[in-house]
Amino acid sequence: MHELSVTESILEIALRHGRKAGAAAITDVFLVIGELSTIVDESVQFYWDMITEDTPAAGSRLHFQRIPGRLSCRTCGYSYSPREDLPCPACGSIDIDILAGEEFYLEAIEIAETRETEKQTT
Amino acid sequence: MITERVPVVEKIFGANDRLAADNHARLEAAGVFSLNFMASPGAGKTSLIEQTVRHLSGQLRLAVVDGDIATSLDADRAAAAGAVAVQINTGGDCHLDAAMLQSALDELDLSVIDLLIVENVGNLVCPANFSLGTHKSVLVASVPEGDDKPYKYPGAYRGVQALVINKIDLLPYVNFDMEYFQRGASALNPGLATIPVSCRTGDGLDAWLEWVVEQVSTNGRGHEIRRI
Numbered sequence: 619m620h621e622l623s624v625t626e627s628i629l630e631i632a633l634r635h636g637r638k639a640g641a642a643a644i645t646d647v648f649l650v651i652g653e654l655s656t657i658v659d660e661s662v663q664f665y666w667d668m669i670t671e672d673t674p675a676a677g678s679r680l681h682f683q684r685i686p687g688r689l690s691c692r693t694c695g696y697s698y699s700p701r702e703d704l705p706c707p708a709c710g711s712i713d714i715d716i717l718a719g720e721e722f723y724l725e726a727i728e729i730a731e732t733r734e735t736e737k738q739t740t
Numbered sequence: 741m742i743t744e745r746v747p748v749v750e751k752i753f754g755a756n757d758r759l760a761a762d763n764h765a766r767l768e769a770a771g772v773f774s775l776n777f778m779a780s781p782g783a784g785k786t787s788l789i790e791q792t793v794r795h796l797s798g799q800l801r802l803a804v805v806d807g808d809i810a811t812s813l814d815a816d817r818a819a820a821a822g823a824v825a826v827q828i829n830t831g832g833d834c835h836l837d838a839a840m841l842q843s844a845l846d847e848l849d850l851s852v853i854d855l856l857i858v859e860n861v862g863n864l865v866c867p868a869n870f871s872l873g874t875h876k877s878v879l880v881a882s883v884p885e886g887d888d889k890p891y892k893y894p895g896a897y898r899g900v901q902a903l904v905i906n907k908i909d910l911l912p913y914v915n916f917d918m919e920y921f922q923r924g925a926s927a928l929n930p931g932l933a934t935i936p937v938s939c940r941t942g943d944g945l946d947a948w949l950e951w952v953v954e955q956v957s958t959n960g961r962g963h964e965i966r967r968i
């Protein structure tokens with residue numbers, strides 16, 4: 619599995635946006651992952667704790683929002699969740715659209731701001 | 741401590757996608773047509789490459805990039821068949837990514853290549869997530885793997901432009917329901933070009949080679965191809 623390289627990409631994106639926002643630390647990272655994508659939450663979390671160690675994201679929490687898979691039949695319009703059998707359960711057609719479940723992005727981060735910013739605002 | 745929520749909304753494979761676009765532009769500019777072979781371990785990617793190189797090297801200038809976790813066995817086989825071959829060792833990674841293909845392209849003289857075949861790491865899950873920038877992807881399935889693979893690995897079947905079903909010489913010995921297999925494949929990828937072959941007996945290879953030549957002539961520097 620490629621959870622390590624995926625986790626490195628997540629860290630790269632989080633650190634880049636954290637820097638831009640003047641973060642002293644990144645405390646939370648919010649991920650949106652479709653059910654049909656093959657990423658395993660636990661191994662991302664495992665690598666995350668490892669590779670964030672000496673970064674501003676050390677000790678941060680990962681939040682996974684799973685989007686359920688949703689298919690729709692182009693023949694009869696029936697929409698359903700993927701099971702073992704992919705063809706439309708209503709009419710048996712094999713002409714289907716994937717409406718949801720393939721998402722894979724970083725939605726937001728929560729940061730603690732730098733001391734200077736904190737002084738100015740408090 | 742002040743905390744703040746910063747919206748990001750960035751695709752996690754975005755960096756790879758950008759590099760893949762660079763690779764694609766580079767291949768386009770050089771007039772190289774490129775195929776990405778994906779399959780489970782042992783399905784016959786290297787065997788199909790050997791056959792393709794043997795039959796087409798009189799017509800096309802071929803190069804092969806071979807992704808392998810540790811050895812150079814596959815690249816050696818492609819070279820022995822007559823192709824220019826570059827080996828990428830992924831160092832344990834389960835897939836090639838756009839950065840790896842980029843460094844392989846650095847080792848090739850693209851101006852003397854008509855067709856580049858990339859052999860991805862044998863794996864039905866991971867390579868599908870990492871675009872390389874190649875023109876088309878080919879899934880090499882094989883009879884002994886079983887007819888349920890489209891149902892179990894939908895991601896692998898969804899993003900490809902051709903499906904080769906290899907080892908059809910084994911059909912008499914294996915429970916493989918071709919109709920069930922193809923129903924799954926076309927549910928995931930309607931209209932997918934599907935070519936049953938045997939790299940052992942040579943059955944079906946003509947249809948495969950025809951598909952390849954057709955692709956190169958419509959997408960690559962077609963006017964220069966000698967037809968024999």
Ligand SMILES: Nc1nc2c(ncn2[C@@H]2O[C@H](COP(=O)(O)OP(=O)(O)OP(=O)(O)O)[C@@H](O)[C@H]2O)c(=O)[nH]1
Nearest residue numbers: 780781782783784785786787862906907938939940
């Ligand atoms: N019976 C039969 N065997 C085949 C056929 N094609 C390939 N093989 C055998 O299948 C085995 C694997 O073939 P390869 O071409 O090395 O497969 P691969 O997909 O490149 O394998 P990896 O790179 O290790 O993932 C070899 O022993 C081949 O001789 C075929 O059409 N029929």
Ligand SMILES: [Mg+2]
Nearest residue numbers: 785786814859
């Ligand atoms: Mg091989």
Ligand SMILES: [Zn+2]
Nearest residue numbers: 691694706709
């Ligand atoms: Zn239907």
